Amino acid sequence: MTLRQTFAMNLRRYRQAAGLSQEDLAHRAEIDRTYVSSLERCQYAATLDIIERLARELNVDPAELLRDPSG
Amino acid sequence: MTLRQTFAMNLRRYRQAAGLSQEDLAHRAEIDRTYVSSLERCQYAATLDIIERLARELNVDPAELLRDPSG
Numbered sequence: 001m002t003l004r005q006t007f008a009m010n011l012r013r014y015r016q017a018a019g020l021s022q023e024d025l026a027h028r029a030e031i032d033r034t035y036v037s038s039l040e041r042c043q044y045a046a047t048l049d050i051i052e053r054l055a056r057e058l059n060v061d062p063a064e065l066l067r068d069p070s071g
Numbered sequence: 072m073t074l075r076q077t078f079a080m081n082l083r084r085y086r087q088a089a090g091l092s093q094e095d096l097a098h099r100a101e102i103d104r105t106y107v108s109s110l111e112r113c114q115y116a117a118t119l120d121i122i123e124r125l126a127r128e129l130n131v132d133p134a135e136l137l138r139d140p141s142g
Binding site: 002003004006007045046048049050051055061062063064065066 | 074075077118119121122133134136137138
């Protein structure tokens with residue numbers, strides 16, 4: 001599994017656990033909804049700045065978003 | 072501390088612990104030496120793809136590079 005895939009899986013998992021739609025999360029993190037969707041489909045490699053904003057809105061440690069759930 | 076700063080500190084710490092210069096690490100990860108230097112000075116926001124390559128060459132879990140050492 002690539003790091004993009006790990007991140008995508010974690011992003012979706014934490015977003016859904018927070019009860020947020022992609023649109024909700026995008027609005028809170030002030031990024032485009034299509035970008036959140038693209039990240040969850042591994043189309044782009046998120047930057048540290050984006051990871052930081054998403055983690056803040058999801059109330060998780062940024063490192064958690066990179067953690068391999070199987071590891 | 073921003074996530075860029077946390078990453079920069081961890082990158083330098085793990086690189087030095089591995090006994091690698093910025094040039095050594097850049098060569099192994101197939102990225103430009105000046106880019107490694109810039110990341111350690113928080114000038115750019117690394118992407119997941121770059122984080123993945125650096126972590127692989129440093130033999131650390133990518134999540135470790137985002138972990139707040141004080142946390």
